[in-house]
Amino acid sequence: MPKTAPFSSWPWESFGIFKYILLGPLVGKVLYSRLQADDDLASNWWFHLLLITILRFHLYAWYTNFCNMLWLTRNRRIIQHSVDFDQIDKEWDWDNFIILQALIASSCICMFPHNFANLPVWETKGLVTIVVMHVLVSEPLYYWVHRFLHGDYLFTPYHSLHHSSTVPQPVTVGSTTFLEELLVTTVLGLPILGCSLSGYGSKTIIFGYVLVFDFLRCFGHSNVEIMPHWIFDRFPIFKYILYTPSYYSIHHSEMKTNYCLFMPLYDAIWNTLDTNSWVLQKKITLDAGKSSRAPDFVFLAHVVDMTSSLHAPFVVRSFASMPYRARLFLLHLWPGAFLLMLVMWARSKTFLVSFYHLRGRLHQTWAVPRFGFQYFLPFASQGINKHIEDAILRADKLGVKVISLAALNKNEALNGGGTLFVNKHPNLKVRVVHGNTLTAAVILNEIHESVKEVFLTGATSKLGRAIALYLCRRGVRVLMLTLSTERFQNIKEEAPTNCQKNLVQVTKYQAAKNCKTWVVGKWITPREQRWAPPGTHFHQFVVPPILAFRRDCTYGDLAAMKLPDDVEGLGSCEYTMGRGIVHACHAGGVVHSLEGWTHHEVGALDVDRIDVVWKAAIKHGLQPVSSLSK
Structure with missing residues (x-):
């Protein structure tokens, strides 16, 4: 194992999630103090420290959430x-510094109990x-500590970790080494300790100083410029009193300034202030009202x-x-999610969830503010289609080249697999x-290829039809579960005459009791799964996926592919999919989008294009999930 520099790693680095036991x-x-009859929360410093x-945990977490909205x-x-995932993993234990400072504060209370117990409000x-x-004290001390950490000897072992995060976020504050955080704790603690020992300390001052200190660090690391530039134009002195996110971003990327x-005052005193800081700040502020770069591709999720x-980056x-x-x-967040659902149902519009870059093109995920069960309420269909239509028209106005619809957004009963919108707006x-x-x-x-018989549910859906027609051409006998003889006959007539015998209508699950390959396009219960013989493999294209009830059978994942290796900026998983894998x-x-095809892909599937699309996907570096597990 490579040697690490002294005090660069955290003492509880190997604890994992059990590190929170340190706060036990x-x-x-x-x-214990609450069990004492004469206990008073107002004077209980252990309670205040907890x-x-x-509050500090929540401040950093929620400010980060804001930045990801x-x-x-x-x-x-x-x-x-x-x-991206790499930065998230590096910052996974961002809250180490809060644990450290809580432990140090506990020690101070034990050392000076009288000074803290008698502090006024x-x-x-x-x-x-x-x-x-x-x-x-704190400002110049931090300046020189920070500057020394950028020296040739100290930077690599003690400070490079912090700068390895490409995009600053509030939790990037905690992407530090143990020694670095000890120094920052000194910077934070000296004013508090000095004020308390001088006899002028108070509970409000200490609470306020810590939270303002944390807020300003979140503010500077947010990568979101919210300060109006007119403040610095009208009152130039503020340029030296308060830094901005753009001011810090220059340091984070260029490192030898700011x-x-x-307080930029100390950068000005010691001649390390980047003169472009305020130019950049003004430019970002003035451009805030302008439209950003239009994505080349949008995936409209739900x-x-x-x-x-709650499985969203924000x-x-x-x-x-x-x-x-x-x-x-997640349980304690459920009530909030329920209230948010009601608000979204009443007022919300389609919103941007995440984005990534692929081959220099910007890909975004937008979300329709509707929950899965709402798609099956007859009275909700018109409102859902209105949201989808608005998203398509917005994408068209922005100059988006391709918009792809997620599972329920293209439901056949809802909008004919997107046909409704294309017919309504022929000039898209x-x-x-x-x-x-x-x-x-x-x-x-x-x-x-060795499979000769398949049992297919959801057989007359868009996907079911295409799968049945493709397999029957391949010489596979397809047991199509459907009660509609008319729809079955229509599909059968689409098949080549010499292949029609391979399509067989069945109306009960019992018909598949000897078939070991099931393709599930309609949700099936554990009771219905009992008809599958041992050793059956369940392929599926149903959302949500079926329950893996049978231990003597195997279950495939939802149809998915891994994005090419050169995708950049991907930092969230798509529902139950693994990292870098999408439906x-x-x-x-x-x-x-990558192929630059100019046709709409809506309504019924063109069976002849299945192999064309597959070969194009492989050509562009997408990989089927099934091949990744081999």
């Missing part, structure tokens, strides 16, 4: 890149004292259920970077794509 004694101290620790911040972003002289100490904590609505960034599954910590420049051709191709390429309908839109 603090929690225990609070609980409270401020929790792209529909609010996209035109004010300084670095026009997205946070407010002390005016304390405000003056702590401001003076910050300006005259070392200050919050929410599946209540808890999966809710919990780390959670969104992993494949979705229900987790215990944006190409509307349901992506089902590639979905069919993915499923068909998963079925081994096949999403990938179908990507291929449509």
Whole structure:
């Protein structure tokens, strides 16, 4: 193992999630003190320390969430890149510094119990004292510590980790080494300790200083410029009193300028102030009202259920970077998600969720503010179609080349697989794509050539029809589960005359009791799965995926493909898919965009294009998920 520099790694680095046990004694101290009959929360410093620790966690987390609300911040972003998986992983333990400072504060309370126990709620002289100490002690101390960390000897072992994050975000504050954070803790703690020991300390001053300190660090690392430029034009002195996100971004990228904590005054004094800082700040502010670069491709997604609505970068960034599954910590967020659903149902419009770059082209994911169950309410269909139509027209106005519809957004009963919008707006420049051709191709390429019989549910749907026709041409006997003889006959007549015998209508699941290859296009219950013989493999193109009920059978994932390796800025997983993997309908839109095809892909699938789309996907570096596991 390579040697690490002294104090560069965290003492609890190997603890994983169990690092929060370090706060156990603090929690225990609070609980114990509550059991004392004469306990007073107002004078209980253990309680105050626990409270401020929790507030700090939430401040950094929610400010980061704000920065990832792209529909609010996209035109004010300084670095026009997205946070990728690599940065998220580096910053996974961003909250180490809060744990460290809570432990140090606990030690200080134990060392000076009398000084802290008798602090009043407010002390005016304390405000003056702590401001003076910050300006005259913390600011210059941080400046020189920060500047030394950029020296040839200290930068690589102690500070390069922080600058390895491409896009600054509030939690990037915690992407530091142990020694670096000890130095920052000293900068934060000296004014608090000095103010308290001087006799001018107060609970409000200490709470306020810590939270303002944290807020200003979040503000500077946010990558979102929210300061109006007129303040600096009318009052030039503010240029030296308060830094801005654009001021810090210059340091983060160029590193040899703008070392200050919050006050550029010290950069000006020691001649390290970048004179372009305010030019950049003004430019970003003035450009905020202008339209940003139009994406080449948009994937129009939707929410599946209540808890999966929390699987978004602007809710919990780390959670969104992993494949979705229900987790215990989501329970306390469920009421908020329910209220948000009601608000979205009543007022919300389509919003930007995430973006990435591929082959120099900008790809974005927009979301329709509707939940999965709403798509099956008859009275909601008109409103949902209105949202989808508005998104298509907005994309057309922006100059988007291709917009691809997610599973329920192209429901046949809802809008005919997108046909409704193309017919209503014949002059659309944006190409509307349901992506089902590639979905069919993915499923068909998963079925081994040795398979001679397939049981197909959802057999008369767009995908079911195409899969049945393709397989029957391949000489596979397809048991098509459908009660509609008319729809079955229409599909059968589409097949070549010599292949029609391969299409067989069945009306019950019992008909598949000897068939070991099931293609599921309509949700089936565990009871219906019982008819499958042992060793059956369930391919599926149904959302949500069926329950893996049978232990003696195998279950395929939803049709999906891995994006090419040169994709940039991808930092969230698409529903239950792994990193870099998207649903096949999403990938179908990507291929449509990369190929520059000019036709709409709506309505019924063209069976003859299945192989064409598949070969194009492979040519552009997309990989079927089934091949990744081999």
